[in-house]
Amino acid sequence: MANSPQAKKRARQNERRFEINKARRSRIRTYLRKAEEAIASGDKDAAAAAVRAVQPELMRGVTKGVFHKNTAARKMSRLVARVKALG
Template structure:
């Protein structure tokens, strides 16, 4: 348990940051799910639009420190390949 004033403040900050990051991760997962569902339905146009909407969310996750840069790069690359294959 936090004892010093500094450690108490850090505990409060960590709780706030945890809630914010949790909301960000949830938002990113929602965008990814929309892309996955569009790919599964076979609708190339919807998949492309969903992917274009998901890209900035994923990038924002990197800049905010929620996800690692390479993880996002891998996810975007794989999704882009699947969307491209769907339209071809």
């Protein structure tokens, strides 16, 4: 258990940050799931639109420190490749 005032404050900040990051991660995963479903449906236009919607969300996650830059790049690359393969 935190004893010093500084450690107590850090514990509070960590809890708040954890909740914010959890919500952000969940939001990004929802966008990713929608893109996956659009690709699975076989509709190239809908899939392309879904992937375009995912990209800024993923990059925002990178700037906020929720995802690593290479993880986001890998996810985008794979999604775009799968959309291209639909055509």
